[in-house]
Amino acid sequence: MAYDQNQGGFERKKFQGNWKCSKCGGEITELPFEPDPARSDKLMCRNCYREGRDNRTNK
């Protein structure tokens, strides 16, 4: 019995890059999800993302 492959299994993926927060203009270098290139200008940093979630508005 060999358990060499697939040990653990749960690793959080992080995507690194060079984006800009559309709200505060801050730099984003890491995202917990893969950003959609089509929406790369609508990305938000962690802080803004959280705020946006709490305070949702439909445009």
Ligand SMILES: [Zn+2]
């Ligand atoms: Zn921001």
